[in-house]
Amino acid sequence: MSSDLRRVPSSGAVEVGYPTGHLGHLTEHETQALADFKALIEEKGIYKQGPPPSHDDPTLLRYLRARKWVPHDAYVQFSETEKFRNANEIETLYDTIDIDSYEASRKLVHSIPAWTPIETFNSTRLPALYRATRQAIRHLDSKAVADYEKSTETTYSKAKTDGKTPPKLLRLFALYENLTRFVQPLSSECVDRENPQTPITLSTNIVDISHVSLRMFWNLKAHMQAASQLATAHYPETLDRIFIIGAPYFFSTVWGWIKRWFDPVTVSKIFILSDHDVLPVLTTFMDLEDIPKNYGGKLDWSFFDEPAYDDEIKRVVTWENGFTNFPPGPCHWHLTEDGTRLACVAVGSKDGQERRVRVCTIPKAFPPGSDASSKASMLDGEEGGATDTGGEDATTLATTIESTTDAVSGLVITDAKGSNEKISEKIVDAVDATTETKA
Numbered sequence: 001m002s003s004d005l006r007r008v009p010s011s012g013a014v015e016v017g018y019p020t021g022h023l024g025h026l027t028e029h030e031t032q033a034l035a036d037f038k039a040l041i042e043e044k045g046i047y048k049q050g051p052p053p054s055h056d057d058p059t060l061l062r063y064l065r066a067r068k069w070v071p072h073d074a075y076v077q078f079s080e081t082e083k084f085r086n087a088n089e090i091e092t093l094y095d096t097i098d099i100d101s102y103e104a105s106r107k108l109v110h111s112i113p114a115w116t117p118i119e120t121f122n123s124t125r126l127p128a129l130y131r132a133t134r135q136a137i138r139h140l141d142s143k144a145v146a147d148y149e150k151s152t153e154t155t156y157s158k159a160k161t162d163g164k165t166p167p168k169l170l171r172l173f174a175l176y177e178n179l180t181r182f183v184q185p186l187s188s189e190c191v192d193r194e195n196p197q198t199p200i201t202l203s204t205n206i207v208d209i210s211h212v213s214l215r216m217f218w219n220l221k222a223h224m225q226a227a228s229q230l231a232t233a234h235y236p237e238t239l240d241r242i243f244i245i246g247a248p249y250f251f252s253t254v255w256g257w258i259k260r261w262f263d264p265v266t267v268s269k270i271f272i273l274s275d276h277d278v279l280p281v282l283t284t285f286m287d288l289e290d291i292p293k294n295y296g297g298k299l300d301w302s303f304f305d306e307p308a309y310d311d312e313i314k315r316v317v318t319w320e321n322g323f324t325n326f327p328p329g330p331c332h333w334h335l336t337e338d339g340t341r342l343a344c345v346a347v348g349s350k351d352g353q354e355r356r357v358r359v360c361t362i363p364k365a366f367p368p369g370s371d372a373s374s375k376a377s378m379l380d381g382e383e384g385g386a387t388d389t390g391g392e393d394a395t396t397l398a399t400t401i402e403s404t405t406d407a408v409s410g411l412v413i414t415d416a417k418g419s420n421e422k423i424s425e426k427i428v429d430a431v432d433a434t435t436e437t438k439a
Contacts, residue, residue: 018240021065023058024198033064037071044075046082058199066236081234088170089159094177099329099348099355101156105171157349165230172227174330176235179203181332182344189342189365190312197366202240204285206295210246217254225261232263243282244272245295316362323359331359340364 291297
């Protein structure tokens, strides 16, 4: 490795990552900040204590982490998000969006959740989200982008809008809702991981940009910039890190203007890897079994494949109504009447007819009153049981490009020729160790 590789601190990132600052791992100061935040937003009329509460603790903690545990600053962002969600009826958007339109948006950015847990942790391994979202834009061209934007001009849900947010971006928000209302709650209920009592509210993204031309980047410029700004504002603290692989030779130059679309904290979470760095770096953050074979791992999964469900999900799911898999389109979870299970409900609409059908149930890993939920509650210094992270909360927020805490604070820029400009110490150590082993 080059001797001039150095750590580049982010202006906003901190030196401690998941699970610090998450439910079950709060300091006394953070616990008090959460209590003060709840009191403030309840006083302002945008939060109800319940039971059940209008917003769960993992959601509220995302805003506090994003605003460095200052309750008033978190309130400002939270209140703006509430206004945005109400003005654009985000829940109605997700519940009534045309399924074909939803799938078209999903395929545009190919935000396919590959349900593969990143479970292994040790002294040299930083914890990441236990499910990875992968994006592929290699097949996009100007025609594909133009066709997509034209399709957004037609009505595709029953939601009213604020008249200012472009329809093409609102359709992407349906994907963000899927992350927070379907993917993360399901991941949280899988207990074959460290810190199983701690809900998952982050995502790790692997983005393959091989075969992406400079013209493609330019075609997506306005779209990516606007999407990033809205996601940062309204889905804070949902991004753990992004790994960009397959970067073309010109990307180190293009990155100079692309990174200005993102806030500094998000930039600190983006790692651009050369071919020879992909496997050493990814194995620093996840197991070999969870890395696609295309990149040297053992996972039999390729872009545009359907999600690859892991054994834990297969074990806990009880299918209903003839389903043997999760259907296309939006889905979300809610508690069953007895509070011991979560039910997956498929929503959206097809040919103008709304869909609302129960797909399956999974056991609630830590139902209210259980020993585990009581333990998590005690760790946070709060009374009561565990928060339902999978219910139909008014605003269980999140998605793809955003926010603050990161155990690795740095930026890798490694173009296809292998020139490294910046890299975090953690990754340098991992790559050097691998190189020495091979030697």
